[in-house]
Amino acid sequence: MTSRTRKKPERRPSPLTREQIIEAAIGLLDTAGESGLTFRALSERLATGPGAIYWHVAGKGELLVAATDHVVVAALSEVAGAEPTGRIHDVALGLFDAIERHPWLAPQLTAQISHNPAGSVTTCIFEAIGRQVYALDVPASSWFTATSALMHYILGAAGQNAANLALVRSLGPDTDRDAYMDSVTAIWKQLSPQEFPFARAVADQGLDHDDRAQFLAGIDLIAAGLTARRTD
Template identity: 30%
Template sequence: MPRDTLTRDQIVRTAVELLDAEGLEGLNMRALGKRLDSAATAMYWHVKNKDNLVLLATDQVWSELNLPDPDVDWRTAVTAMAVDLYEMFTRHPWLVQAFAAHVVYGDGKARHDDHTLAVYEAAGFNGTQADLAASAVFTYVLGNAAGAAATASLTRKLTRDDTTADEQFQEAMARAKEIAMDYPHLRARLETPAAADYAAAPDNSFEFGLQALLDGLEQRIAA
Protein backbone atom coordinates (compact mmCIF):
# COMPACT_ATOMS: atom_id res chain seq x y z
CA MET A 1 0.00 0.00 0.00
CA PRO A 2 1.64 3.29 -1.04
CA ARG A 3 2.51 5.76 1.71
CA ASP A 4 0.10 8.43 0.52
CA THR A 5 -2.89 6.04 0.66
CA LEU A 6 -2.28 5.03 4.28
CA THR A 7 -4.13 6.79 7.09
CA ARG A 8 -3.35 6.83 10.79
CA ASP A 9 -6.69 5.19 11.47
CA GLN A 10 -5.79 2.25 9.19
CA ILE A 11 -2.44 1.88 10.90
CA VAL A 12 -3.93 1.96 14.40
CA ARG A 13 -6.70 -0.52 13.59
CA THR A 14 -4.17 -2.89 12.02
CA ALA A 15 -1.87 -2.44 15.01
CA VAL A 16 -4.71 -3.53 17.30
CA GLU A 17 -5.21 -6.66 15.17
CA LEU A 18 -1.48 -7.40 15.33
CA LEU A 19 -1.37 -6.82 19.08
CA ASP A 20 -4.37 -9.13 19.60
CA ALA A 21 -2.62 -11.84 17.61
CA GLU A 22 0.99 -11.43 18.72
CA GLY A 23 0.98 -9.43 21.94
CA LEU A 24 3.06 -6.38 22.78
CA GLU A 25 6.29 -8.22 21.98
CA GLY A 26 5.02 -8.98 18.46
CA LEU A 27 4.38 -5.36 17.49
CA ASN A 28 7.00 -3.80 15.23
CA MET A 29 6.90 -1.60 12.17
CA ARG A 30 8.08 -4.35 9.84
CA ALA A 31 5.29 -6.76 10.87
CA LEU A 32 2.76 -3.93 10.71
CA GLY A 33 3.95 -2.89 7.25
CA LYS A 34 3.61 -6.47 6.05
CA ARG A 35 -0.02 -6.59 7.17
CA LEU A 36 -0.67 -3.29 5.39
CA ASP A 37 1.35 -4.27 2.31
CA SER A 38 3.49 -1.21 2.87
CA ALA A 39 7.09 -0.37 3.72
CA ALA A 40 7.89 -0.15 7.42
CA THR A 41 9.26 3.36 6.92
CA ALA A 42 5.85 4.55 5.70
CA MET A 43 4.45 4.04 9.21
CA TYR A 44 6.61 6.87 10.55
CA TRP A 45 4.79 9.41 8.40
CA HIS A 46 1.73 8.81 10.56
CA VAL A 47 3.02 7.70 14.00
CA LYS A 48 6.15 8.85 15.83
CA ASN A 49 7.41 5.48 17.04
CA LYS A 50 6.30 2.17 18.53
CA ASP A 51 5.49 3.69 21.92
CA ASN A 52 3.26 6.28 20.28
CA LEU A 53 1.54 3.53 18.31
CA VAL A 54 0.87 1.53 21.47
CA LEU A 55 -0.78 4.57 23.07
CA LEU A 56 -2.93 5.15 19.98
CA ALA A 57 -3.95 1.48 19.89
CA THR A 58 -4.74 1.54 23.60
CA ASP A 59 -6.97 4.58 23.22
CA GLN A 60 -8.67 2.97 20.22
CA VAL A 61 -9.79 -0.06 22.22
CA TRP A 62 -10.67 2.07 25.26
CA SER A 63 -13.33 3.66 23.08
CA GLU A 64 -15.05 0.25 22.89
CA LEU A 65 -16.27 0.65 26.48
CA ASN A 66 -19.91 1.47 27.11
CA LEU A 67 -20.91 4.23 29.52
CA PRO A 68 -24.07 3.48 31.52
CA ASP A 69 -26.85 6.02 31.94
CA PRO A 70 -25.93 8.33 34.86
CA ASP A 71 -29.44 7.87 36.29
CA VAL A 72 -28.85 4.13 36.85
CA ASP A 73 -28.27 2.91 40.42
CA TRP A 74 -24.57 3.37 41.19
CA ARG A 75 -23.87 -0.30 41.99
CA THR A 76 -25.55 -1.38 38.76
CA ALA A 77 -23.50 1.17 36.84
CA VAL A 78 -20.19 0.26 38.51
CA THR A 79 -20.83 -3.47 38.02
CA ALA A 80 -21.62 -2.97 34.34
CA MET A 81 -18.52 -0.83 33.81
CA ALA A 82 -16.26 -3.26 35.68
CA VAL A 83 -17.53 -6.25 33.70
CA ASP A 84 -17.17 -4.30 30.44
CA LEU A 85 -13.63 -3.30 31.40
CA TYR A 86 -12.71 -6.89 32.29
CA GLU A 87 -14.09 -8.15 28.98
CA MET A 88 -12.06 -5.50 27.14
CA PHE A 89 -8.88 -6.62 28.90
CA THR A 90 -9.56 -10.25 28.03
CA ARG A 91 -10.33 -9.36 24.38
CA HIS A 92 -7.08 -7.40 24.22
CA PRO A 93 -4.77 -9.04 26.79
CA TRP A 94 -1.78 -6.98 25.62
CA LEU A 95 -3.39 -4.03 27.42
CA VAL A 96 -2.24 -5.51 30.73
CA GLN A 97 1.32 -5.48 29.38
CA ALA A 98 0.84 -1.91 28.18
CA PHE A 99 -0.07 -0.75 31.69
CA ALA A 100 3.17 -2.23 32.99
CA ALA A 101 5.33 -0.52 30.37
CA HIS A 102 3.56 2.73 29.43
CA VAL A 103 1.78 5.73 30.92
CA VAL A 104 -1.61 5.12 29.34
CA TYR A 105 -3.67 8.16 28.36
CA GLY A 106 -5.88 9.51 25.58
CA ASP A 107 -9.37 10.76 24.81
CA GLY A 108 -10.94 7.31 25.01
CA LYS A 109 -9.55 6.63 28.48
CA ALA A 110 -10.31 10.17 29.66
CA ARG A 111 -13.93 9.77 28.52
CA HIS A 112 -14.24 6.55 30.52
CA ASP A 113 -12.45 7.91 33.60
CA ASP A 114 -14.58 11.07 33.66
CA HIS A 115 -17.80 9.04 33.56
CA THR A 116 -16.47 6.72 36.26
CA LEU A 117 -15.87 9.62 38.63
CA ALA A 118 -19.34 10.99 37.86
CA VAL A 119 -20.88 7.65 38.88
CA TYR A 120 -19.01 7.54 42.20
CA GLU A 121 -19.71 11.17 42.96
CA ALA A 122 -23.42 10.60 42.30
CA ALA A 123 -23.26 7.67 44.74
CA GLY A 124 -22.05 9.98 47.52
CA PHE A 125 -18.26 9.79 47.30
CA ASN A 126 -16.64 13.20 47.32
CA GLY A 127 -13.27 14.36 46.00
CA THR A 128 -10.49 11.99 47.02
CA GLN A 129 -13.01 9.35 48.09
CA ALA A 130 -14.31 9.07 44.53
CA ASP A 131 -10.74 8.67 43.26
CA LEU A 132 -10.00 5.97 45.84
CA ALA A 133 -13.20 4.05 45.11
CA ALA A 134 -12.62 4.16 41.35
CA SER A 135 -8.98 3.12 41.80
CA ALA A 136 -9.92 0.18 44.04
CA VAL A 137 -12.34 -1.24 41.49
CA PHE A 138 -10.03 -0.60 38.53
CA THR A 139 -7.11 -2.29 40.29
CA TYR A 140 -9.30 -5.28 41.12
CA VAL A 141 -10.35 -5.64 37.47
CA LEU A 142 -6.79 -5.21 36.17
CA GLY A 143 -5.46 -7.78 38.65
CA ASN A 144 -8.04 -10.35 37.56
CA ALA A 145 -7.31 -9.66 33.90
CA ALA A 146 -3.60 -10.32 34.47
CA GLY A 147 -4.34 -14.04 34.65
CA ALA A 148 -6.09 -13.99 31.28
CA ALA A 149 -3.20 -11.99 29.80
CA ALA A 150 -0.66 -14.50 31.08
CA THR A 151 -2.69 -17.38 29.64
CA ALA A 152 -2.85 -15.64 26.24
CA SER A 153 0.91 -15.05 26.26
CA LEU A 154 1.61 -18.66 27.18
CA THR A 155 -0.78 -19.91 24.51
CA ARG A 156 1.09 -17.89 21.87
CA LYS A 157 4.38 -19.38 23.08
CA LEU A 158 3.05 -22.92 22.95
CA THR A 159 1.65 -22.31 19.47
CA ARG A 160 5.02 -21.10 18.19
CA ASP A 161 7.15 -23.72 19.92
CA ASP A 162 7.18 -27.48 19.61
CA THR A 163 5.45 -29.86 22.00
CA THR A 164 8.37 -29.61 24.43
CA ALA A 165 7.02 -26.31 25.81
CA ASP A 166 3.59 -27.86 26.36
CA GLU A 167 5.15 -30.83 28.09
CA GLN A 168 7.19 -28.53 30.32
CA PHE A 169 4.04 -26.65 31.30
CA GLN A 170 2.18 -29.85 32.14
CA GLU A 171 5.13 -31.08 34.18
CA ALA A 172 5.31 -27.79 36.08
CA MET A 173 1.58 -27.91 36.90
CA ALA A 174 1.86 -31.54 38.00
CA ARG A 175 4.80 -30.63 40.26
CA ALA A 176 2.89 -27.66 41.72
CA LYS A 177 -0.04 -29.97 42.51
CA GLU A 178 2.28 -32.55 44.05
CA ILE A 179 3.78 -29.93 46.40
CA ALA A 180 0.34 -28.55 47.26
CA MET A 181 -0.80 -31.97 48.45
CA ASP A 182 1.55 -31.58 51.46
CA TYR A 183 -0.57 -28.65 52.70
CA PRO A 184 -3.98 -29.48 54.22
CA HIS A 185 -6.09 -26.61 52.89
CA LEU A 186 -4.65 -26.86 49.38
CA ARG A 187 -5.05 -30.64 49.46
CA ALA A 188 -8.71 -30.38 50.48
CA ARG A 189 -9.32 -27.89 47.69
CA LEU A 190 -7.58 -30.00 45.05
CA GLU A 191 -9.49 -33.10 46.07
CA THR A 192 -12.80 -31.46 45.12
CA PRO A 193 -14.00 -32.14 41.54
CA ALA A 194 -14.43 -28.41 40.83
CA ALA A 195 -10.77 -27.63 41.50
CA ALA A 196 -8.81 -30.51 39.99
CA ASP A 197 -6.37 -28.02 38.45
CA TYR A 198 -3.97 -26.27 40.86
CA ALA A 199 -4.41 -22.93 39.06
CA ALA A 200 -8.19 -23.23 38.62
CA ALA A 201 -10.63 -20.79 40.21
CA PRO A 202 -14.44 -20.96 40.56
CA ASP A 203 -16.32 -19.63 37.55
CA ASN A 204 -17.97 -16.87 39.58
CA SER A 205 -14.81 -15.71 41.39
CA PHE A 206 -14.65 -12.37 39.52
CA GLU A 207 -18.29 -11.54 40.26
CA PHE A 208 -17.95 -12.65 43.89
CA GLY A 209 -14.90 -10.47 44.51
CA LEU A 210 -16.40 -7.47 42.70
CA GLN A 211 -19.63 -7.58 44.73
CA ALA A 212 -17.68 -8.04 47.97
CA LEU A 213 -15.65 -4.94 47.09
CA LEU A 214 -18.80 -2.96 46.32
CA ASP A 215 -20.32 -4.11 49.62
CA GLY A 216 -17.39 -2.48 51.39
CA LEU A 217 -17.71 0.72 49.37
CA GLU A 218 -21.43 0.86 50.11
CA GLN A 219 -20.71 0.62 53.83
CA ARG A 220 -18.35 3.56 53.52
CA ILE A 221 -21.10 5.63 51.91
CA ALA A 222 -23.49 4.71 54.71
CA ALA A 223 -20.89 5.67 57.31
Protein backbone atom coordinates in the same frame (compact mmCIF):
# COMPACT_ATOMS: atom_id res chain seq x y z
CA MET B 1 28.91 4.36 -9.45
CA THR B 2 29.41 3.51 -5.84
CA SER B 3 26.87 6.18 -5.01
CA ARG B 4 23.24 5.54 -4.23
CA THR B 5 21.44 3.24 -6.58
CA ARG B 6 17.85 2.60 -5.79
CA LYS B 7 15.32 0.14 -7.05
CA LYS B 8 12.21 1.74 -8.41
CA PRO B 9 9.67 1.54 -5.58
CA GLU B 10 6.14 0.44 -6.34
CA ARG B 11 3.57 3.00 -5.42
CA ARG B 12 0.37 2.17 -3.54
CA PRO B 13 -2.96 2.95 -5.26
CA SER B 14 -4.68 4.69 -2.34
CA PRO B 15 -2.78 6.78 0.21
CA LEU B 16 -1.87 5.45 3.62
CA THR B 17 -3.97 6.57 6.59
CA ARG B 18 -3.14 6.92 10.25
CA GLU B 19 -6.35 5.04 10.95
CA GLN B 20 -5.30 2.14 8.72
CA ILE B 21 -1.96 1.94 10.50
CA ILE B 22 -3.58 1.86 13.93
CA GLU B 23 -6.02 -0.84 12.93
CA ALA B 24 -3.28 -2.93 11.39
CA ALA B 25 -1.29 -2.49 14.59
CA ILE B 26 -4.23 -3.70 16.69
CA GLY B 27 -4.65 -6.71 14.44
CA LEU B 28 -0.98 -7.52 14.75
CA LEU B 29 -1.07 -7.17 18.52
CA ASP B 30 -4.12 -9.41 18.77
CA THR B 31 -2.71 -12.21 16.66
CA ALA B 32 1.00 -12.09 17.41
CA GLY B 33 1.07 -10.59 20.90
CA GLU B 34 2.91 -7.64 22.26
CA SER B 35 6.21 -8.64 20.70
CA GLY B 36 4.53 -9.19 17.36
CA LEU B 37 4.08 -5.50 16.73
CA THR B 38 7.12 -4.80 14.59
CA PHE B 39 7.63 -2.06 12.07
CA ARG B 40 8.77 -4.72 9.68
CA ALA B 41 5.64 -6.83 10.15
CA LEU B 42 3.52 -3.71 10.01
CA SER B 43 5.23 -2.63 6.78
CA GLU B 44 4.60 -6.01 5.24
CA ARG B 45 0.95 -6.09 6.28
CA LEU B 46 0.42 -2.62 4.85
CA ALA B 47 2.54 -3.40 1.78
CA THR B 48 4.87 -0.48 2.28
CA GLY B 49 8.19 0.42 3.91
CA PRO B 50 8.93 1.55 7.45
CA GLY B 51 9.57 5.11 6.31
CA ALA B 52 6.02 5.58 5.10
CA ILE B 53 4.65 4.61 8.51
CA TYR B 54 6.93 7.08 10.24
CA TRP B 55 5.45 9.87 8.21
CA HIS B 56 2.06 9.26 9.88
CA VAL B 57 3.14 8.11 13.33
CA ALA B 58 5.95 9.43 15.53
CA GLY B 59 7.17 6.05 16.70
CA LYS B 60 6.28 2.80 18.34
CA GLY B 61 5.25 4.45 21.59
CA GLU B 62 2.71 6.71 19.95
CA LEU B 63 1.38 3.76 17.98
CA LEU B 64 0.84 1.79 21.19
CA VAL B 65 -0.89 4.75 22.82
CA ALA B 66 -3.15 5.23 19.82
CA ALA B 67 -4.04 1.55 19.66
CA THR B 68 -4.83 1.46 23.37
CA ASP B 69 -6.94 4.58 23.12
CA HIS B 70 -8.83 3.19 20.14
CA VAL B 71 -9.75 -0.05 21.91
CA VAL B 72 -10.60 1.53 25.26
CA VAL B 73 -12.82 4.21 23.81
CA ALA B 74 -14.71 1.57 21.85
CA ALA B 75 -15.13 -0.63 24.92
CA LEU B 76 -16.35 2.18 27.17
CA SER B 77 -18.68 3.78 24.67
CA GLU B 78 -20.53 0.49 24.26
CA VAL B 79 -21.35 0.65 27.93
CA ALA B 80 -21.93 4.33 28.54
CA GLY B 81 -25.04 4.40 26.40
CA ALA B 82 -27.18 2.51 28.88
CA GLU B 83 -28.96 3.89 31.91
CA PRO B 84 -27.35 6.95 33.49
CA THR B 85 -27.03 5.23 36.85
CA GLY B 86 -25.43 2.29 35.08
CA ARG B 87 -24.32 -0.55 37.22
CA ILE B 88 -20.66 -0.91 37.99
CA HIS B 89 -20.79 -4.44 36.66
CA ASP B 90 -21.36 -3.11 33.16
CA VAL B 91 -18.26 -0.95 33.15
CA ALA B 92 -16.18 -3.64 34.80
CA LEU B 93 -17.31 -6.30 32.36
CA GLY B 94 -16.81 -3.96 29.42
CA LEU B 95 -13.16 -3.58 30.36
CA PHE B 96 -12.89 -7.28 31.25
CA ASP B 97 -14.12 -8.32 27.83
CA ALA B 98 -11.95 -5.79 26.00
CA ILE B 99 -8.89 -7.07 27.85
CA GLU B 100 -9.86 -10.66 27.09
CA ARG B 101 -10.17 -9.82 23.40
CA HIS B 102 -6.86 -7.93 23.44
CA PRO B 103 -4.48 -9.54 25.93
CA TRP B 104 -1.83 -6.86 25.34
CA LEU B 105 -4.23 -4.26 26.71
CA ALA B 106 -3.77 -4.81 30.44
CA PRO B 107 -0.01 -4.18 30.63
CA GLN B 108 -0.41 -1.27 28.23
CA LEU B 109 -3.10 0.31 30.35
CA THR B 110 -1.21 0.02 33.62
CA ALA B 111 1.90 1.43 31.97
CA GLN B 112 0.06 4.33 30.35
CA ILE B 113 -1.92 5.18 33.48
CA SER B 114 1.32 5.22 35.45
CA HIS B 115 3.43 7.17 33.00
CA ASN B 116 0.83 9.61 31.78
CA PRO B 117 -1.79 10.33 34.48
CA ALA B 118 -3.21 13.23 32.52
CA GLY B 119 -3.57 11.28 29.28
CA SER B 120 -6.74 10.47 27.45
CA VAL B 121 -6.87 6.78 28.40
CA THR B 122 -6.33 7.52 32.07
CA THR B 123 -9.05 10.12 32.33
CA CYS B 124 -11.56 8.06 30.34
CA ILE B 125 -11.18 4.99 32.52
CA PHE B 126 -11.10 6.98 35.74
CA GLU B 127 -14.23 8.82 34.74
CA ALA B 128 -16.10 5.70 33.68
CA ILE B 129 -15.39 3.90 36.94
CA GLY B 130 -15.75 7.02 39.06
CA ARG B 131 -19.30 7.65 37.88
CA GLN B 132 -20.31 4.28 39.24
CA VAL B 133 -18.60 5.11 42.51
CA TYR B 134 -20.61 8.31 42.63
CA ALA B 135 -23.78 6.36 41.94
CA LEU B 136 -23.02 4.18 44.97
CA ASP B 137 -23.34 7.20 47.28
CA VAL B 138 -19.75 6.99 48.41
CA PRO B 139 -18.74 10.03 50.50
CA ALA B 140 -16.76 12.54 48.47
CA SER B 141 -13.67 12.14 50.62
CA SER B 142 -13.34 8.53 49.45
CA TRP B 143 -13.99 9.13 45.77
CA PHE B 144 -10.40 9.00 44.65
CA THR B 145 -9.44 6.04 46.84
CA ALA B 146 -12.53 4.06 45.90
CA THR B 147 -12.07 4.66 42.19
CA SER B 148 -8.39 3.77 42.39
CA ALA B 149 -9.10 0.55 44.23
CA LEU B 150 -11.70 -0.51 41.69
CA MET B 151 -9.51 0.49 38.75
CA HIS B 152 -6.45 -1.39 39.93
CA TYR B 153 -8.51 -4.47 40.74
CA ILE B 154 -10.26 -4.44 37.38
CA LEU B 155 -7.05 -4.06 35.39
CA GLY B 156 -5.17 -6.57 37.51
CA ALA B 157 -7.80 -9.29 37.61
CA ALA B 158 -8.83 -8.88 33.98
CA GLY B 159 -5.18 -8.93 32.93
CA GLN B 160 -4.65 -12.10 34.92
CA ASN B 161 -7.61 -13.74 33.23
CA ALA B 162 -6.48 -12.69 29.76
CA ALA B 163 -2.95 -13.93 30.42
CA ASN B 164 -4.29 -17.28 31.58
CA LEU B 165 -6.34 -17.66 28.43
CA ALA B 166 -3.40 -16.69 26.24
CA LEU B 167 -1.21 -19.18 28.08
CA VAL B 168 -3.77 -21.94 27.59
CA ARG B 169 -4.05 -21.13 23.92
CA SER B 170 -0.28 -21.24 23.51
CA LEU B 171 -0.15 -24.69 25.10
CA GLY B 172 -1.95 -26.11 22.10
CA PRO B 173 -5.54 -26.69 21.07
CA ASP B 174 -5.84 -29.85 23.18
CA THR B 175 -5.71 -27.98 26.49
CA ASP B 176 -8.68 -26.13 27.87
CA ARG B 177 -8.85 -23.56 30.64
CA ASP B 178 -10.13 -25.94 33.30
CA ALA B 179 -7.34 -28.43 32.69
CA TYR B 180 -4.82 -25.64 32.95
CA MET B 181 -6.30 -24.31 36.19
CA ASP B 182 -6.26 -27.82 37.58
CA SER B 183 -2.58 -28.16 36.78
CA VAL B 184 -1.83 -24.89 38.58
CA THR B 185 -3.86 -26.08 41.57
CA ALA B 186 -1.92 -29.33 41.55
CA ILE B 187 1.39 -27.45 41.77
CA TRP B 188 0.06 -25.36 44.65
CA LYS B 189 -1.02 -28.50 46.48
CA GLN B 190 2.58 -29.70 46.44
CA LEU B 191 3.83 -26.64 48.30
CA SER B 192 5.27 -27.10 51.76
CA PRO B 193 2.48 -26.93 54.40
CA GLN B 194 4.85 -25.15 56.76
CA GLU B 195 5.81 -22.37 54.39
CA PHE B 196 2.59 -22.03 52.40
CA PRO B 197 -0.36 -23.03 54.57
CA PHE B 198 -2.71 -20.47 53.05
CA ALA B 199 -1.92 -21.15 49.40
CA ARG B 200 -2.35 -24.87 50.04
CA ALA B 201 -5.65 -24.34 51.78
CA VAL B 202 -6.90 -22.31 48.84
CA ALA B 203 -5.68 -24.95 46.40
CA ASP B 204 -7.36 -27.71 48.40
CA GLN B 205 -10.75 -26.09 48.14
CA GLY B 206 -10.15 -25.75 44.40
CA LEU B 207 -10.02 -22.59 42.37
CA ASP B 208 -13.27 -21.27 41.04
CA HIS B 209 -13.62 -22.20 37.40
CA ASP B 210 -15.96 -19.46 36.37
CA ASP B 211 -13.63 -16.57 35.72
CA ARG B 212 -16.34 -14.05 35.05
CA ALA B 213 -18.27 -14.80 38.25
CA GLN B 214 -15.02 -14.75 40.19
CA PHE B 215 -14.15 -11.37 38.73
CA LEU B 216 -17.54 -9.92 39.61
CA ALA B 217 -17.29 -11.34 43.13
CA GLY B 218 -14.17 -9.24 43.57
CA ILE B 219 -15.99 -6.15 42.35
CA ASP B 220 -18.82 -6.80 44.78
CA LEU B 221 -16.36 -7.31 47.59
CA ILE B 222 -14.78 -3.90 47.03
CA ALA B 223 -18.20 -2.32 46.53
CA ALA B 224 -19.24 -3.80 49.88
CA GLY B 225 -16.36 -1.91 51.45
CA LEU B 226 -17.55 1.31 49.85
CA THR B 227 -21.14 1.01 51.00
CA ALA B 228 -20.12 -0.22 54.45
CA ARG B 229 -18.30 3.05 54.89
CA ARG B 230 -21.32 5.00 53.80
CA THR B 231 -23.17 4.41 57.06
CA ASP B 232 -20.30 5.58 59.27
